[in-house]
Amino acid sequence: MERVEPATVRLATPADADILGAISGRAWRAVYPSIVPDAVLDEWIEGAPEGWHQAFVDRPPESGWRPWVAEREGAILGFATTTPAKADWLPPPHGAGELTNLYLDPDAIGSGVGSALYDHAAADLRERGFNPFLVWAFRDNFRARRFYERKGLVIDVAEHDWMLGGVPCPIVRFRIDWPAPEAG
Amino acid sequence: MTPADLASQRWFRSKQRSIVAVTEVDRSPIGPGALVVFEASFDDDVGSERYLVPLVGGREPADGEGVWIALANAIGRDAGIGRFVTRRAAGFEPDLAGERRLAVEQSNTSVVVGERLILKLYRLLEPGENPDVEISAFLAGVGFADTPALAGSVTYETLGAKASAAMLQAYLPGAEDAWTAMRSVLASDPQRGVEMAARIGDLTARLHRALASRPDDVAFPARPATVHETAAWRASAEWQATLAVGSLRGADHDRLVAIAPAVRARFADAFGSATGDAVVSRIHGDYHLGQLLARPDGGLAVIDFEGEPSRALAERRAPASPLRDVAGMLRSLDYAARAAEREDGLAADPWLLRARAAFLGAYGDIDAALLSAFELEKACYEIRYEAGMRPDWLWLPLAAVERLAS
Numbered sequence: 001m002e003r004v005e006p007a008t009v010r011l012a013t014p015a016d017a018d019i020l021g022a023i024s025g026r027a028w029r030a031v032y033p034s035i036v037p038d039a040v041l042d043e044w045i046e047g048a049p050e051g052w053h054q055a056f057v058d059r060p061p062e063s064g065w066r067p068w069v070a071e072r073e074g075a076i077l078g079f080a081t082t083t084p085a086k087a088d089w090l091p092p093p094h095g096a097g098e099l100t101n102l103y104l105d106p107d108a109i110g111s112g113v114g115s116a117l118y119d120h121a122a123a124d125l126r127e128r129g130f131n132p133f134l135v136w137a138f139r140d141n142f143r144a145r146r147f148y149e150r151k152g153l154v155i156d157v158a159e160h161d162w163m164l165g166g167v168p169c170p171i172v173r174f175r176i177d178w179p180a181p182e183a184g
Numbered sequence: 185m186t187p188a189d190l191a192s193q194r195w196f197r198s199k200q201r202s203i204v205a206v207t208e209v210d211r212s213p214i215g216p217g218a219l220v221v222f223e224a225s226f227d228d229d230v231g232s233e234r235y236l237v238p239l240v241g242g243r244e245p246a247d248g249e250g251v252w253i254a255l256a257n258a259i260g261r262d263a264g265i266g267r268f269v270t271r272r273a274a275g276f277e278p279d280l281a282g283e284r285r286l287a288v289e290q291s292n293t294s295v296v297v298g299e300r301l302i303l304k305l306y307r308l309l310e311p312g313e314n315p316d317v318e319i320s321a322f323l324a325g326v327g328f329a330d331t332p333a334l335a336g337s338v339t340y341e342t343l344g345a346k347a348s349a350a351m352l353q354a355y356l357p358g359a360e361d362a363w364t365a366m367r368s369v370l371a372s373d374p375q376r377g378v379e380m381a382a383r384i385g386d387l388t389a390r391l392h393r394a395l396a397s398r399p400d401d402v403a404f405p406a407r408p409a410t411v412h413e414t415a416a417w418r419a420s421a422e423w424q425a426t427l428a429v430g431s432l433r434g435a436d437h438d439r440l441v442a443i444a445p446a447v448r449a450r451f452a453d454a455f456g457s458a459t460g461d462a463v464v465s466r467i468h469g470d471y472h473l474g475q476l477l478a479r480p481d482g483g484l485a486v487i488d489f490e491g492e493p494s495r496a497l498a499e500r501r502a503p504a505s506p507l508r509d510v511a512g513m514l515r516s517l518d519y520a521a522r523a524a525e526r527e528d529g530l531a532a533d534p535w536l537l538r539a540r541a542a543f544l545g546a547y548g549d550i551d552a553a554l555l556s557a558f559e560l561e562k563a564c565y566e567i568r569y570e571a572g573m574r575p576d577w578l579w580l581p582l583a584a585v586e587r588l589a590s
């Protein structure tokens with residue numbers, strides 16, 4: 001693989017909503033056919049830009065939701081969002097933080113951007129005092145599952161059905177527990 | 185208790201959510217009544233909540249019925265009540281008589297017991313360490329005396345989790361909150377308000393020194409800010425500015441749009457240069473005049489270390505820049521002075537010049553650019569809050585943003 005500049009990670013602002021919507025669409029189109037029903041996927045992709053604009057209004061900074069973007073030479077290549085864990089599918093352990101999104105522009109896959117985003121998101125949740133750290137992934141998204149396994153996460157909920165367009169889509173929950181922080 | 189009963193309580197937190205069911209999950213007899221735990225489930229995916237509801241014959245206890253005294257005395261004797269586990273602080277002797285529930289009702293319920301202690305009930309049973317109890321105990325341990333002394337606490341302990349249920353601390357007779365005290369001083373003798381601002385600055389400095397005095401305690405770190413933290417400060421500030429613009433309409437909107445570039449330049453300047461110098465530690469987190477008690481002898485005491493109630497518990501316990509507290513108090517002084525200008529004829533600008541100088545002079549050295557960026561961020565948040573809740577007050581933070589950005 002050719003040598004590339006490391007990606008830099010920063011917090012997104014509402015001004016990034018359109019580009020985040022576009023990248024969401026491209027990423028989902030590349031990853032989710034055969035995992036998410038077509039009609040649902042089309043709906044997600046169509047609604048992505050508006051969804052991002054709304055998210056910045058509905059989840060102000062004090063909600064604890066933080067959208068991170070990775071950039072290289074000024075171009076956004078992917079994003080990750082962190083938040084206090086919510087009981088979207090199952091009640092989370094108390095004090096848990098959650099990585100609710102991690103998606104890359106398909107052209108950026110394999111260039112270290114995903115790893116940079118994950119490391120940044122994990123450090124963010126840890127610094128903010130959240131522990132453990134949770135990530136939900138589709139059971140059949142094998143690339144994502146290998147990625148989280150390499151990062152040291154383990155599956156703690158082996159299977160849960162997320163109903164999408166009337167179809168059960170199995171998802172799994174990954175988890176990592178941080179050791180108690182070092183003193184000093 | 186029905187969903188409608190629960191939803192109508194002042195201390196019920198999730199007013200925007202729809203309750204599906206309310207279930208009694210625990211009942212522990214105490215005195216003439218019981219401590220009852222109700223679990224509310226909702227029609228969304230955010231999770232259920234548990235509330236502590238003391239009851240006598242199906243209603244909240246009335247003064248003189250003895251439920252509050254029984255709970256306070258149980259703490260004093262270190263006698264558990266079912267799944268409620270009590271902890272008594274050294275030096276607290278039980279045998280209290282007399283109970284008087286305070287009229288000020290917010291997310292907690294406060295009852296004066298024996299005219300010397302105050303019993304604070306946390307109605308939402310939130311799993312995890314409650315920063316109010318945690319910081320009160322820490323401050324007692326490091327000898328910080330300007331907060332009401334801790335007498336004991338109660339946690340509700342179930343298999344997986346512990347939640348703070350109550351705290352018992354010294355009651356300061358005759359004290360009023362510093363917002364009320366400042367407003368009455370500003371109506372009669374503004375110079376005394378400047379002196380009070382200086383005392384608040386000194387108190388704030390000592391509080392921050394105390395909170396940073398045990399950096400080896402993992403729950404109370406004191407260290408330089410990381411690059412993630414300073415980057416997050418900047419993004420959060422810019423985002424608050426964007427939300428403030430979005431919350432306004434018409435002429436107000438145009439006013440803020442006109443100064444938005446200056447606001448962003450301030451943020452870029454302050455947060456760009458803060459990297460490397462800024463420090464973080466535990467802070468008060470929701471610091472304003474209403475969080476101080478003014479005693480009749482002029483002394484001050486800090487209360488309510490719960491942090492911003494809208495934030496997740498973990499985040500309220502994370503270290504932050506102490507300048508956020510300083511900025512919060514400066515915004516509170518601005519509110520007090522502007523309100524006094526409208527209602528009592530105070531000349532707010534010259535008074536604020538002196539009061540801010542007195543407060544900051546007593547506090548000590550600060551990074552002025554970082555402080556004013558935090559003030560500006562807070563004022564942007566206030567714009568959004570006032571636009572939604574109290575449009576009659578919108579002029580106040582809007583003028584503050586214009587002053588701070590210019």
